[in-house]
Amino acid sequence: MISPELLAPAGTQAHLETAFAYGADAVYAGQPRYSLRVRNNSFKDIAALGAGIERAHTLGKQFYLVSNIAPHNTKVQTYLRDLAPALEMKPDALIMSDPGLIMLVREKWPDQPIHLSVQANAVNWATVEFWRRQGLSRVILSRELALSEIREIRERVPGMELEVFVHGALCMAYSGRCLLSGYMNHRDANQGTCTNACRWNYKEVQHSHDHTGDLIATSGSAQVEAFEPREMLLEEPNRPGSFIPAYEDEHGTYIMNSRDLRAVQHVAELAKIGVHSLKIEGRTKSTYYVARTTQVYRRAIDNAVQGKPFDMGLMDELEALSNRGYTEGFLRRHLPQEYQTYEQGSSFLGTQQVVGAISDDDDRWLTIEVKNRFAPGDPLELVTPAGNLRFTAPTMENLNGGSLDCAPGSGYTVRIPRPENMPDRLDHSYLTRILS
Numbered sequence: 001m002i003s004p005e006l007l008a009p010a011g012t013q014a015h016l017e018t019a020f021a022y023g024a025d026a027v028y029a030g031q032p033r034y035s036l037r038v039r040n041n042s043f044k045d046i047a048a049l050g051a052g053i054e055r056a057h058t059l060g061k062q063f064y065l066v067s068n069i070a071p072h073n074t075k076v077q078t079y080l081r082d083l084a085p086a087l088e089m090k091p092d093a094l095i096m097s098d099p100g101l102i103m104l105v106r107e108k109w110p111d112q113p114i115h116l117s118v119q120a121n122a123v124n125w126a127t128v129e130f131w132r133r134q135g136l137s138r139v140i141l142s143r144e145l146a147l148s149e150i151r152e153i154r155e156r157v158p159g160m161e162l163e164v165f166v167h168g169a170l171c172m173a174y175s176g177r178c179l180l181s182g183y184m185n186h187r188d189a190n191q192g193t194c195t196n197a198c199r200w201n202y203k204e205v206q207h208s209h210d211h212t213g214d215l216i217a218t219s220g221s222a223q224v225e226a227f228e229p230r231e232m233l234l235e236e237p238n239r240p241g242s243f244i245p246a247y248e249d250e251h252g253t254y255i256m257n258s259r260d261l262r263a264v265q266h267v268a269e270l271a272k273i274g275v276h277s278l279k280i281e282g283r284t285k286s287t288y289y290v291a292r293t294t295q296v297y298r299r300a301i302d303n304a305v306q307g308k309p310f311d312m313g314l315m316d317e318l319e320a321l322s323n324r325g326y327t328e329g330f331l332r333r334h335l336p337q338e339y340q341t342y343e344q345g346s347s348f349l350g351t352q353q354v355v356g357a358i359s360d361d362d363d364r365w366l367t368i369e370v371k372n373r374f375a376p377g378d379p380l381e382l383v384t385p386a387g388n389l390r391f392t393a394p395t396m397e398n399l400n401g402g403s404l405d406c407a408p409g410s411g412y413t414v415r416i417p418r419p420e421n422m423p424d425r426l427d428h429s430y431l432t433r434i435l436s
Contacts, residue, residue: 001271003305004278005062007163008294011283012042016052018287020059021385021428023298027056028095029283030066031086034079036119036194050089057090065091068117071098080104087112093137106135113137118165123149125156132160138276139163143170143261144330147269154274161276166267167293167318168281170258170329262326264296264314268304288354288430291383292321320352320381320432352381352432355407356414361426365415367399368407368431375406376416379434386423390434393417 008019010027019027029043029052030036043049049065056063065086071079079101087109096102097117105112115138116122116131123142131139138161141150154162261281263270270278278301280293296317303311318326356368366382374380376396382389393416396404407414 001268001305002274002276004267004271004275004301006294006297006301007064007277007279008290009168009280009283009285010052010063010290011285013048013052013055014287015283015290016055016063018290018428019294020056020061022291022294023385024061024294026062026064026092026277027052028064028066028279030068030095031082033082034069034071034075035066036068046085046089049086053089053091056092062092064093064095064115066095066117067101068095068097068119070119071101076100076104080108095140102134102136110135115161115163116140118142125153128153128157128160128162132157137161140165140279147266147273147331150270150275151273162274163277163279164263164270164275165261165281166263166270166278166297168261168285169324170261170327259325259327260323261329262315262318262323263328263331264300264318265310266328266331267297267300268310271301271304286354287428288383289321291385291428291430293318295383295385295388316351320350322350349435351436352434354430355380355433356431358382358384358426358429358431359413361418364418366418366426366431368414368416370407370412370414371410372433373406373409374431374433381432381434382419382422382429383432384423384426384429386425389419389422391419393419 005025006023007026007028008015008022008024010016010019010029016027016029029049031049032044043052053063067083069075083105093113093115094105095115095117096105097119102114105114114136116136118140121142122128122131122139123145128139128141140163141153143165145153150162150164267278278297280290280297282289282293296314299311300314303309353372355372355374356370358366359369360367376393378392380391380393382391395417396407397415398404399413399415404414
């Protein structure tokens, strides 16, 4: 069994530092113009990108530069020009999907390592072998593969590194190739500006028809005033008798909203197969998300390599994060009984809420930059790179020593008594309130 690389998202320098503090072996980030995550990306200039790559290398870690856009001619014209200064910063690999851009990079920089992006939809061993012959060093496999298919690819193409997504958002389109955002909002997902229209809350509205027969909203309101839960069957005229069920409750209708991927229970099997890298999705997520997911998957990898049985508690820890309900995607078709309760997505808000970040500490106090409301007596968990600690704070005060009944929310800074047996390392540490 190999010890897979743990690869975490880094949309900003703070995400990078957090990922490495919690045990990531590598991070990935992209230049906004040429990757599929434009927003929440601080690596917009060469100086910032260079600082991130240098920091990774100082720590003995890897930095992969995402360059996986589906480019039109205008971007092909500027691509090599804009990529040249980025490659001078020595990223450990480029993550690419477009065959044309891959060809251009191979011609100009033949020694530059290239990883095939998941956007290229590699779903069989022949495709992986093709890209090996083109000189690529790693293939990020499509999310639509089963464990047995991954195993066969590993056996048939032993000379190629394989990378597999194990956690994060899933897309209702095939490996993310979607036109819905562009159609509805004129923001193309394949150009890095997806609005996640598939996940929005859609509600039925009162309507009538105009003189052309088109539907129009009525009563000056786009919302039904007195809501009653509804069940509907949708039928496409060209497929009579083929029905799609749709349900609407007080929260709306989510007919295209995929659950989130959680495959921590398969880390040991993926390691046995020989998968080189396990990847966490989420370049636009919070630093707390990066901390918590990296911490859990680090432990899962270490336990697997040491031959320890799977710790079901890791599933519970990931429930602490807000999520859309979890699924293990396409890795298995039939779930064993012990996993059934975890497929219900019992709390979309998560079982914990981030209430603050640790900004300072001394022998008596923890100083908290508040993110959400919490009060003395609340059940809390301190999340740190050195381990986590559950406790309650009996008191709370402001920075002037005045007693407080609660920390109302973001914008406040408070102090709580330092708990006993607290880990020494508090950089990149968070305080959460346990909700259930």
